[in-house]
Amino acid sequence: MRNRGLYLFCLTLALAALSGCATLTSIPVGLLYTNAKSPRAYRSATAQDVAAKPSDPVVTGKSCNRSLLYLVSWGDNGYARAVKNALKDHEEEILYDVRVDARVRSFILGLYTDTCTLLTARRGQIK
Amino acid sequence: MKPAFSWVVILLGITSLYADDAPTYEAHSQIVSTEGGVIWLNVVSPLSYATELPGRLPPNTVPAGFVHGRACQHGLSLPFTIDFQGQSGQVSGAHGDGGYERALRHIKKERPEVQGLYDVQVDQKEVRILSVYSKLCTEVTARAFRRRE
Numbered sequence A: 001m002r003n004r005g006l007y008l009f010c011l012t013l014a015l016a017a018l019s020g021c022a023t024l025t026s027i028p029v030g031l032l033y034t035n036a037k038s039p040r041a042y043r044s045a046t047a048q049d050v051a052a053k054p055s056d057p058v059v060t061g062k063s064c065n066r067s068l069l070y071l072v073s074w075g076d077n078g079y080a081r082a083v084k085n086a087l088k089d090h091e092e093e094i095l096y097d098v099r100v101d102a103r104v105r106s107f108i109l110g111l112y113t114d115t116c117t118l119l120t121a122r123r124g125q126i127k
Numbered sequence B: 001m002k003p004a005f006s007w008v009v010i011l012l013g014i015t016s017l018y019a020d021d022a023p024t025y026e027a028h029s030q031i032v033s034t035e036g037g038v039i040w041l042n043v044v045s046p047l048s049y050a051t052e053l054p055g056r057l058p059p060n061t062v063p064a065g066f067v068h069g070r071a072c073q074h075g076l077s078l079p080f081t082i083d084f085q086g087q088s089g090q091v092s093g094a095h096g097d098g099g100y101e102r103a104l105r106h107i108k109k110e111r112p113e114v115q116g117l118y119d120v121q122v123d124q125k126e127v128r129i130l131s132v133y134s135k136l137c138t139e140v141t142a143r144a145f146r147r148r149e
Helices: A003-025 A079-087 B002-017 B100-110
Strands: A035-040 A060-068 A070-075 A094-108 A113-124 B035-045 B061-079 B088-097 B114-129 B131-146
Touching: A035 A060, A035 A079, A060 A079, A079 A094, A079 A113, A079 B088, A079 B114, A079 B131, B002 B131, B035 B061, B061 B100, B061 B114, B100 B131
Parallel strands: A035 A070, B035 B088
Antiparallel strands: A035 B114, A060 A070, A060 A113, A094 A113, B061 B088, B061 B131, B114 B131
């Protein structure tokens, strides 16, 4: 039983070594299966491009992907999902003054990681 | 002690002359993963796309709703039985057009009335199974505009 625990520990360490720094890239590593989306480019609107008003609300949207035990990774931390989450039920409106951050969390030698796109913007009307 | 200190100052001065320049922006396309010896590679990957802004749409055009386009590259890596001096022996190949042009052609095919896109969000989707099969897709989500009738 003790040998089995040691074996599992060594296997985990080996997987961690194999994965290298890849855990901190936008698409997390999954040695067995990966199905993840990551952000690439977003040319967002500025206040001049929309019918901006001072009363336009500030909205936030988040999208994440995750990996577990270096074996599987899944999720969608793309721009499209974050924008959709920020717009919610106001799809006819548009986001402007957009700020996007990336949050990466990794726990216990990267056995669990999540990478999120955090979007903050103002929601306004199209001209 | 003093001469040694002088040498350290001189060496630091010389090394600063050879220090690396500050990192600059480099265009970086994303090619689907291939392992070991590549026997076939014929892929197109996205590099840059200067998209339209909502305030600068051409005259006589109106919004035409949301559109979505996708273009993918596919890769296959297989283990090779002969061990090359301890290195893992693999052969691989990749094929496919995952570029912007293909994704936009896909949109144009589905919505022929579309003249152009704005508020464009580009994401990348990766599917990988056991490092044997991999697929890398460029996904374009945007608002479209069309000619006013």
